[in-house]
Amino acid sequence: MKSFYKIVFFLIIISFYQCNQEKNKKEKTLEVKQIKDLKKKQENIITKPWDSLNRFNTEAFLLEYGKQNQETKVLIKTKFGNIKLLLYKDVPIHRANFIFLTKIKYFNTTVIYRVAKNFVIQGGNSDNMYTQKQRRKYGNYLMQPEFRNHRKHKYGALAAARQWENNPNKLSSPFEFYIVHKRSGAHHLDNEHTVFGEVISGFDVMDRISKVKVGVDEWPIEDINMSIEILN
Numbered sequence: 001m002k003s004f005y006k007i008v009f010f011l012i013i014i015s016f017y018q019c020n021q022e023k024n025k026k027e028k029t030l031e032v033k034q035i036k037d038l039k040k041k042q043e044n045i046i047t048k049p050w051d052s053l054n055r056f057n058t059e060a061f062l063l064e065y066g067k068q069n070q071e072t073k074v075l076i077k078t079k080f081g082n083i084k085l086l087l088y089k090d091v092p093i094h095r096a097n098f099i100f101l102t103k104i105k106y107f108n109t110t111v112i113y114r115v116a117k118n119f120v121i122q123g124g125n126s127d128n129m130y131t132q133k134q135r136r137k138y139g140n141y142l143m144q145p146e147f148r149n150h151r152k153h154k155y156g157a158l159a160a161a162r163q164w165e166n167n168p169n170k171l172s173s174p175f176e177f178y179i180v181h182k183r184s185g186a187h188h189l190d191n192e193h194t195v196f197g198e199v200i201s202g203f204d205v206m207d208r209i210s211k212v213k214v215g216v217d218e219w220p221i222e223d224i225n226m227s228i229e230i231l232n
Helices: 002-047 058-068 092-103 129-137 203-210
Strands: 073-078 081-087 111-116 120-125 157-160 177-180 195-201 227-230
Touching (some): 081 092, 092 195, 111 203
Antiparallel strands (some): 081 195, 111 120, 120 177
16 A cells, blocks of 8 residues: 555656646747747847837847948038038948938938038038927937047048037937038047048038028028938
Protein backbone atom coordinates (compact mmCIF):
# COMPACT_ATOMS: atom_id res chain seq x y z
CA MET A 1 0.00 0.00 0.00
CA LYS A 2 2.83 2.36 0.89
CA SER A 3 4.45 1.58 -2.43
CA PHE A 4 1.22 2.52 -4.17
CA TYR A 5 1.11 5.92 -2.46
CA LYS A 6 4.77 6.47 -3.28
CA ILE A 7 4.09 5.76 -6.95
CA VAL A 8 1.06 8.09 -6.96
CA PHE A 9 3.09 10.81 -5.23
CA PHE A 10 5.91 10.34 -7.69
CA LEU A 11 3.50 10.58 -10.65
CA ILE A 12 2.01 13.78 -9.21
CA ILE A 13 5.48 15.30 -8.89
CA ILE A 14 6.32 14.37 -12.50
CA SER A 15 3.00 15.74 -13.72
CA PHE A 16 3.53 19.01 -11.81
CA TYR A 17 7.06 19.32 -13.24
CA GLN A 18 5.81 18.70 -16.77
CA CYS A 19 3.06 21.30 -16.32
CA ASN A 20 5.61 23.84 -15.15
CA GLN A 21 7.85 23.04 -18.08
CA GLU A 22 4.93 23.41 -20.46
CA LYS A 23 3.92 26.70 -18.82
CA ASN A 24 7.47 28.06 -19.07
CA LYS A 25 7.63 27.01 -22.70
CA LYS A 26 4.35 28.80 -23.45
CA GLU A 27 5.53 31.91 -21.60
CA LYS A 28 8.78 31.96 -23.58
CA THR A 29 6.87 31.46 -26.83
CA LEU A 30 4.53 34.32 -25.88
CA GLU A 31 7.50 36.52 -24.98
CA VAL A 32 9.19 35.85 -28.33
CA LYS A 33 5.92 36.55 -30.13
CA GLN A 34 5.51 39.82 -28.24
CA ILE A 35 9.06 40.87 -29.17
CA LYS A 36 8.40 40.02 -32.83
CA ASP A 37 5.08 41.88 -32.74
CA LEU A 38 6.77 44.93 -31.20
CA LYS A 39 9.53 44.86 -33.82
CA LYS A 40 6.96 44.54 -36.60
CA LYS A 41 4.98 47.41 -35.11
CA GLN A 42 8.11 49.61 -35.07
CA GLU A 43 8.82 48.67 -38.69
CA ASN A 44 5.26 49.54 -39.64
CA ILE A 45 5.69 52.95 -38.05
CA ILE A 46 8.48 53.63 -40.52
CA THR A 47 7.12 51.87 -43.62
CA LYS A 48 3.52 53.01 -43.50
CA PRO A 49 2.49 56.22 -45.36
CA TRP A 50 4.73 59.18 -44.62
CA ASP A 51 2.44 60.87 -42.13
CA SER A 52 3.72 58.91 -39.14
CA LEU A 53 6.64 61.15 -38.16
CA ASN A 54 6.49 62.28 -34.54
CA ARG A 55 8.77 63.25 -31.67
CA PHE A 56 9.08 59.62 -30.53
CA ASN A 57 10.39 58.12 -33.80
CA THR A 58 12.20 61.10 -35.33
CA GLU A 59 15.63 59.55 -35.90
CA ALA A 60 14.39 56.13 -37.08
CA PHE A 61 11.82 57.71 -39.39
CA LEU A 62 14.21 60.20 -41.00
CA LEU A 63 17.04 57.70 -41.44
CA GLU A 64 14.69 55.33 -43.26
CA TYR A 65 13.15 58.18 -45.23
CA GLY A 66 16.62 59.31 -46.25
CA LYS A 67 17.44 55.87 -47.65
CA GLN A 68 14.36 56.03 -49.84
CA ASN A 69 14.73 59.70 -50.81
CA GLN A 70 18.33 60.50 -51.67
CA GLU A 71 17.95 63.87 -53.38
CA THR A 72 20.55 66.49 -52.48
CA LYS A 73 19.64 69.58 -54.51
CA VAL A 74 16.69 71.90 -53.90
CA LEU A 75 15.58 75.30 -55.16
CA ILE A 76 14.21 78.15 -53.04
CA LYS A 77 11.94 80.39 -55.13
CA THR A 78 11.22 83.99 -54.10
CA LYS A 79 10.08 87.19 -55.82
CA PHE A 80 13.73 88.28 -55.74
CA GLY A 81 14.90 85.21 -57.65
CA ASN A 82 15.97 81.66 -56.91
CA ILE A 83 18.56 80.18 -54.57
CA LYS A 84 19.92 76.71 -55.31
CA LEU A 85 21.01 74.60 -52.34
CA LEU A 86 23.18 71.51 -52.00
CA LEU A 87 22.30 69.28 -49.03
CA TYR A 88 25.08 67.25 -47.45
CA LYS A 89 24.79 63.46 -47.41
CA ASP A 90 27.02 63.19 -44.35
CA VAL A 91 24.38 65.01 -42.29
CA PRO A 92 21.69 62.39 -43.00
CA ILE A 93 18.93 63.27 -40.55
CA HIS A 94 18.87 66.99 -41.35
CA ARG A 95 19.08 66.32 -45.09
CA ALA A 96 16.23 63.81 -44.98
CA ASN A 97 14.15 66.17 -42.88
CA PHE A 98 14.56 69.03 -45.35
CA ILE A 99 13.65 66.74 -48.26
CA PHE A 100 10.64 65.41 -46.35
CA LEU A 101 9.29 68.89 -45.57
CA THR A 102 9.92 69.99 -49.15
CA LYS A 103 8.02 67.04 -50.58
CA ILE A 104 4.98 67.60 -48.38
CA LYS A 105 5.13 71.29 -49.46
CA TYR A 106 5.49 72.55 -45.92
CA PHE A 107 7.76 75.42 -46.94
CA ASN A 108 5.38 76.67 -49.63
CA THR A 109 3.25 78.52 -47.07
CA THR A 110 6.21 79.91 -45.13
CA VAL A 111 8.21 83.10 -45.48
CA ILE A 112 11.69 84.45 -45.01
CA TYR A 113 10.89 85.97 -41.65
CA ARG A 114 14.26 87.30 -40.55
CA VAL A 115 16.79 89.35 -42.45
CA ALA A 116 19.71 90.17 -40.17
CA LYS A 117 21.86 92.58 -42.13
CA ASN A 118 25.34 91.25 -42.94
CA PHE A 119 24.64 88.11 -40.91
CA VAL A 120 21.89 85.61 -41.87
CA ILE A 121 18.68 85.21 -43.84
CA GLN A 122 16.22 82.98 -42.00
CA GLY A 123 13.05 81.21 -43.16
CA GLY A 124 10.63 78.35 -42.58
CA ASN A 125 7.92 79.94 -40.46
CA SER A 126 4.78 82.02 -40.96
CA ASP A 127 1.43 82.90 -39.41
CA ASN A 128 -0.36 80.82 -42.03
CA MET A 129 -2.85 78.37 -40.53
CA TYR A 130 -1.62 75.52 -42.75
CA THR A 131 1.93 76.06 -41.49
CA GLN A 132 0.81 75.85 -37.88
CA LYS A 133 -1.39 72.84 -38.63
CA GLN A 134 1.57 70.97 -40.14
CA ARG A 135 3.69 71.70 -37.09
CA ARG A 136 0.99 70.36 -34.77
CA LYS A 137 0.46 67.31 -36.98
CA TYR A 138 4.04 66.17 -36.51
CA GLY A 139 4.24 67.13 -32.85
CA ASN A 140 6.89 69.84 -33.12
CA TYR A 141 9.59 67.18 -33.10
CA LEU A 142 13.26 68.11 -32.67
CA MET A 143 16.46 66.67 -34.10
CA GLN A 144 19.73 65.70 -32.48
CA PRO A 145 22.66 67.85 -33.66
CA GLU A 146 24.88 66.47 -36.41
CA PHE A 147 28.04 68.52 -36.03
CA ARG A 148 30.84 67.79 -38.49
CA ASN A 149 34.32 69.25 -38.19
CA HIS A 150 34.42 70.11 -41.89
CA ARG A 151 30.91 71.63 -42.00
CA LYS A 152 31.39 75.23 -40.93
CA HIS A 153 29.35 78.43 -40.98
CA LYS A 154 31.01 79.77 -44.10
CA TYR A 155 29.43 82.30 -46.45
CA GLY A 156 26.36 80.60 -47.96
CA ALA A 157 26.15 77.84 -45.35
CA LEU A 158 22.68 76.37 -44.72
CA ALA A 159 22.01 75.55 -41.07
CA ALA A 160 19.17 74.57 -38.74
CA ALA A 161 17.75 77.12 -36.34
CA ARG A 162 17.20 76.15 -32.71
CA GLN A 163 16.16 77.45 -29.32
CA TRP A 164 19.05 78.60 -27.15
CA GLU A 165 17.23 78.63 -23.83
CA ASN A 166 16.51 75.31 -22.05
CA ASN A 167 18.17 73.38 -24.85
CA PRO A 168 21.47 72.01 -23.47
CA ASN A 169 21.65 69.30 -26.14
CA LYS A 170 21.43 71.86 -28.95
CA LEU A 171 18.45 70.14 -30.57
CA SER A 172 17.56 71.53 -34.00
CA SER A 173 14.24 72.90 -35.12
CA PRO A 174 13.10 70.83 -38.12
CA PHE A 175 11.09 73.65 -39.65
CA GLU A 176 13.29 76.73 -39.55
CA PHE A 177 16.62 77.27 -41.27
CA TYR A 178 19.00 80.07 -42.08
CA ILE A 179 21.64 80.91 -44.66
CA VAL A 180 24.82 82.73 -43.70
CA HIS A 181 25.05 85.99 -45.67
CA LYS A 182 28.13 87.43 -43.99
CA ARG A 183 31.06 87.20 -46.39
CA SER A 184 33.50 86.18 -43.67
CA GLY A 185 31.09 83.58 -42.29
CA ALA A 186 29.52 83.22 -38.85
CA HIS A 187 31.99 80.87 -37.23
CA HIS A 188 30.91 81.66 -33.67
CA LEU A 189 27.94 79.41 -34.52
CA ASP A 190 30.12 76.39 -35.41
CA ASN A 191 29.17 73.41 -33.21
CA GLU A 192 26.20 75.42 -31.95
CA HIS A 193 23.90 74.89 -34.94
CA THR A 194 24.00 72.00 -37.40
CA VAL A 195 25.23 72.97 -40.87
CA PHE A 196 23.59 70.64 -43.39
CA GLY A 197 24.03 72.31 -46.78
CA GLU A 198 25.20 75.32 -48.74
CA VAL A 199 24.19 77.75 -51.46
CA ILE A 200 25.60 76.81 -54.88
CA SER A 201 23.91 79.57 -56.88
CA GLY A 202 21.77 82.59 -56.16
CA PHE A 203 24.19 84.65 -54.07
CA ASP A 204 22.94 87.76 -55.90
CA VAL A 205 19.41 86.89 -54.76
CA MET A 206 20.63 86.81 -51.17
CA ASP A 207 22.11 90.27 -51.70
CA ARG A 208 18.76 91.61 -52.93
CA ILE A 209 16.88 90.05 -50.02
CA SER A 210 19.35 91.54 -47.56
CA LYS A 211 18.39 95.06 -48.68
CA VAL A 212 14.68 94.87 -47.75
CA LYS A 213 13.31 97.04 -44.96
CA VAL A 214 12.85 95.23 -41.66
CA GLY A 215 11.27 96.00 -38.30
CA VAL A 216 12.96 96.03 -34.91
CA ASP A 217 12.62 92.24 -34.76
CA GLU A 218 14.38 91.92 -38.16
CA TRP A 219 11.14 90.64 -39.71
CA PRO A 220 10.73 92.15 -43.22
CA ILE A 221 8.09 94.89 -43.41
CA GLU A 222 6.71 93.17 -46.50
CA ASP A 223 6.47 89.37 -46.40
CA ILE A 224 8.94 87.47 -48.53
CA ASN A 225 6.97 84.41 -49.55
CA MET A 226 8.88 81.41 -50.74
CA SER A 227 8.43 77.93 -52.11
CA ILE A 228 10.95 75.12 -52.27
CA GLU A 229 11.14 72.32 -54.80
CA ILE A 230 13.33 69.27 -55.34
CA LEU A 231 15.81 69.40 -58.20
CA ASN A 232 17.66 66.09 -57.93
